[in-house]
Amino acid sequence: MISSAPVIILHGGAGYWEGKNLDSVNSALREASRRGFEEFRRGSSIEAVVEAISFMEDSGVFDAGKGSVKNSEGEVEMDAGIMDGKTLSAGSVVLVRTGSPIRKALEVMKKGKHVIIAERKGNSNTTFNSGKGGDTVGAVALDLEGRIVAGTSTGGISGKEPGRIGDSPIPGAGFYATERVGVSSTGIGEVILRVLPAKEVDTLVSMGILLDDALNSVVNKVSRMFGKGNIGMIGVSKYGDVSAHFNTKGMPRCYQNKEKIQCLVFDGDFS
Known part of the structure; x- marks a missing residue:
């Protein structure tokens, strides 16, 4: 559907959501969307994305930040990344054990010297939930200035090997942004890393394909290659159209513009 700037879209992860406490999920998504959208009054889409993701990290509702799952040694290792489509600047952090991963990724992007930084192992002073x-x-x-920004944050997969890094902090895989489009991916990292779906969406859009068709095409491609149940994607184009596609049971998602906010979990399109 066509929206108008400013606009933000966010997701809480593609997966099996049936039987879960969707009230708390929708509540957290709506509040994250509201807080992110409020940042448009004071700053750019950079601040909007960081504020929305940071709230979701702090909510404990999702596998990110305080809700992160633990690895096989009972430790939390979080990853996050962010990209500015106007400058193609990107910043990512991996194996983070404290604080807000998305805010740390933003600092990496601002410094500009590197793209991906691994946090040295240390004792966590963050209180996590039950994982x-x-x-x-x-x-x-x-x-309103046409800047597109995309970001993703995760705690990874439960019981993972220590040091495992998935798609979320990798530009082109877990997130990507240009002056044409911005995308955030979710699902099974070991699948997504081999396809680089976020970058492929941008490539398709650069060829004149509409955002919704591009997202649908890439998700269908992943399904043909690896089966279903492994990917979900959200995106925004430079024209302000928003879209989401997934091949899992559900993917909690919300979008907001100056007129309304709408949230969905299972099949359905934004109206």
């Missing part, structure tokens, strides 16, 4: 969060979180925003 029963949902899934990866992400957001994409378009501001």
Whole structure:
């Protein structure tokens, strides 16, 4: 559907959401969307994306930030990444054990010297919940100046090997943004890393394909290659159209513009 800038879209992870506490999920998504959208009044889409994802990290509802699952040694290792489509600047952090991963990724992007930084192992001073969060979180925003920003944050997969890094902090896989489009991915990292779906969406859009068709095409491609149940994607184009596609049972998602906010979990399109 066609929206108008400013606009933000976010997700709470593609996966099996049936039977889960969807009230708390929808509540967290709506509040994250509201907080992110409020940042348009004070800043750009960079601040909008970071604020929305940071709230989801702090909510404990999702597998990100305080809701992160633990690895096989009982430790939390979080990843996050962000990209500015106007400058193609990107910043990511991996194996983070404290604080807000998305805010740390923003600092990496601002410094500009490197793209991906691994956090040295240390003692966590962050209080985590029971590790029963949902899934990866992400957001994409378009501001009034036409800047598109995309970001993703995750706690990874439960019981993973220590040091495992998935798709979420990798530009082109877990997130990507240009002046044309911004995308955030979610699902099984070991699948997504081999396809680089976020970058492929941008490539298709650059060829004149509409955002919704591009997202649908890439998700269908992944399904043909690896089966279903492994990917979900959200996106925003430079024209302000928003879209989401997934091949899992569900993917909690919300979008907001100056007129309304709408949230969905299972099949359905934004109206």
